[in-house]
Structures are given as structure tokens and as C-alpha cells.
Amino acid sequence: MGAIAYEQDYYGWTQEQSNLMKARKVNEIDWEHLIEEVESMGLRERKELVNRLRVLLMHLLKWQYQPNYAGRSSWERTIKVQRKEIFYLMKDNPSLKPEVPASMERAYNFAIDDAESETGISASHFPQESPWTFEQVMDVNFWPESVE
Template sequence: MASQYESDFYGWTLEQAGLLQTGNLDQLDTRNLLEEIRSMGNSERRELESRLEVLFMHLLKWQYQPAYRGRSWQLAIAEQRRKIVRRLARNPSLKSELADLTADVWGDALLSAARETGAEASDFPQKLPWSWEQLMDNAFFPDSHK
């Protein structure tokens, strides 16, 4: 027989919230509640990773395909910067993971940029060439690749 967690997740969340609110902690589904809390934290991290990947990819496209630069790319870069800043403001503990996150995401961004541009991933810098300050500076756009 399926538990409410498996058969009616929304109903389960309402029930768990009610139990917390009334202080009936002994009735909580702690195993699944812990899993959901961990999952929420991982979701925040994945969202930041996704935003960083899109930002990196667009900055690479901007640098390596100057003939295609346009308002759309500018706005995509600006949007990702805003969303990254907002995500970090809401989750300041993620700041301590930025060095690892950016290094991990860079490889994904290389593959995305290769897919988008038709270039090889090896044509791009293998390490992130921009500082965090540059990445978050709305006036920063990389120069053309020479």
C-alpha cells in the first residue's frame, strides 16, 4: 500500500506542515521530510549551476562569434547575471561553493558553446578566463577572440 508521500505528495506536504505548526513532531514522516529538505537544497544549487552555465556559454559566444552579437545575447547575459545575484542573495551559503561550482560548470558551458557555435569544445579556454568581478559586472563583455 502506497504512503501518502507516494500517492498524494501535495496532501502529504500540507499534513507535514500542519504537524510542524501544531508541534506534533512525533507524527512527522521524518525519513521523507529529510529527503525533501535535502532535495530543496540541491535544487537551489542546481539552479545556480544552470544560470552560471548559460552565462558562461553566452560570454563565450560573445567572444568567439562577434559577427552574431546582438541585443538578444546582451539581454541573455544581463538576465543571467541578475538571476545569479538574486540566487546568491537568497542562498548566501552557496557563495562558499562558487570556486568549485564555476570550475565544474565551465566544462558544461564549453560543451554548450560548442553545440551552439559549431566549434569544438577544445577551441575554447579550458579554464574559466574571467574573474568573478568580471562575470558579475554588467559592463563587462569579453573582447573578440584573436
Template sequence: MSELTQEYERDFYGWIQYHVELLRQGKLAEIDVDHLIEELESMSKSEKRELISRLVVLLAHLLKWQYQYQQLADRWQQTWQGGSWRGSIIEQRWQIMRQLQDSPSLKSYLPEALNQAYSPAVKIAIAETRLPLTTFPKICSYTLEQILDENYYP
């Protein structure tokens, strides 16, 4: 096992700092290429996972808003206004937009991320509302534009 591999396994942060310095100094021949590639690929996957995760939460709250909001507002004589759901919807939209600004190439991944996020979002909505599965569409009925529109509440 090479010294760089040992450092990677023993002290990841130190390994990163060392490689940052190697890159700054242009010492490319000394770089632990295999692990660097592995870490860059992992970073890419992490960005995708974060986008999907935020979409899951956003979609779950949009579904609850659409399918349960009025029922709860009626039950509590118009005093319930869904403030925590609204707050979560606003927060997730903001975080998604921030992520897309930081990594604009993720925009092309949005349709796939939406497809991956919808089913878990429905499961969360079912668990939290106790509404039957048949309440919710089998595929997402919201467009990406609606999902990200700060004024859209179904």
C-alpha cells in the same frame, strides 16, 4: 508501510501541507522524519543545480560573446549587436544574484559550481558557434567577479 509513507507516495502536496501544519502546531513526534530529511536534502541539491544551470547558460553566452561576437558583427557590417546574447547574459546574472540573495550560503558554493558549469558551457558554445574546441580555454578564464559584473563583456 506506515500511513505517512503511503500519504507521501500517494499525494506529495497533501503530505507537505499536513507536515507544515504539524510543524506549526509543534507536533514534532508525529512528523515523517525520514521523508522530511530526504526532501530537505533534495531542496538543497535543487538550489545547487539551479545555480549550475544558470552559470552554464551565462558562461556559454560570455564565451560566444568573446569568441564569435566580432566575427558576426563584421559579417553583418556592424548591424548585428548581439542583443539576444546580451539579454541572456543580463537575465542569467540577475537570476544568479537573486538566488544568492535568497540563499546567501550558496556563495561559498560558487567556485565549485563554476567548475561544474564550465565544461557544459563550452560544449554549448561549440555547438552554437561551430568553432573548434581549441578556440576555448580548457579552464574558465573569467573570475567570479567578472562573471557576475553587469558591465563585463569579454
């Protein structure tokens, strides 16, 4: 195994493991931690999808339930940015596609709480399941109709 300890110098460990792989020194690679890191990289992408959907869905809820709010232009910008970020995340990680339904569900559950916190509107006032599909929320022409 390499000389740099995973737990003591993570960055140094990553550089060492990279160099060992480039040199094809397979017997010196810290396989246990390397496998753990590769698996966690995939989880990070899924978490990013959930977090970006969470922000997008919360802003769509605020857009729908607070149509006269003065800060709508900043919401519009956030919605556009999140759509673009999610688009590129999915383009760069097409294997995330099967994760979309579960990610939407998880993100929406958080978005309801976030929207309640930011608007003062009770979470019970919002639909308990997302009223929109992934395709709808990603559609640049989709803006939910107001509910007052």
C-alpha cells in the same frame, strides 16, 4: 505518522506535514522523508546556480568568439538576465558563496559543450578552464574582448 503517503500524493503529503508541524504534533511527522526533502532543497539551489552560470558562461563565450553574429542583442539580454538572476540567488542564499568555485568549474565544462553545439566552433578552441572569475562574469560592465 500522517495519513497521506509520501510516494502516492506528494503535494498532499507536504500540506499534511506542514499542518502537523504547525500543530506541534512531532510524533506524527514523517521525519525520514521530511529530512530528505529539506536536504534536497539545498541541492536545488546549488543546481540552479550551476545552471544559471552555465547559460551565462556559454553566452559570454559566444559573445567573445562570434563578435559579428547577428543575434548578439539577444545574447546581451540573456547575459544581463542571468547576471541579475544569479545576483538575487546569491543574495537570497548567502551560504552558497563557498560553492561558487566548484559551481563555476562545473558550469564552464557544460558551457564549452553548449557553445560548441550552438556555434559550431570546436570545444578544443575554447580555453579548457574559465578565463574569467566569478566577479568578472557578474560585473555588469564586463564584456569579453572578441577573439576571431
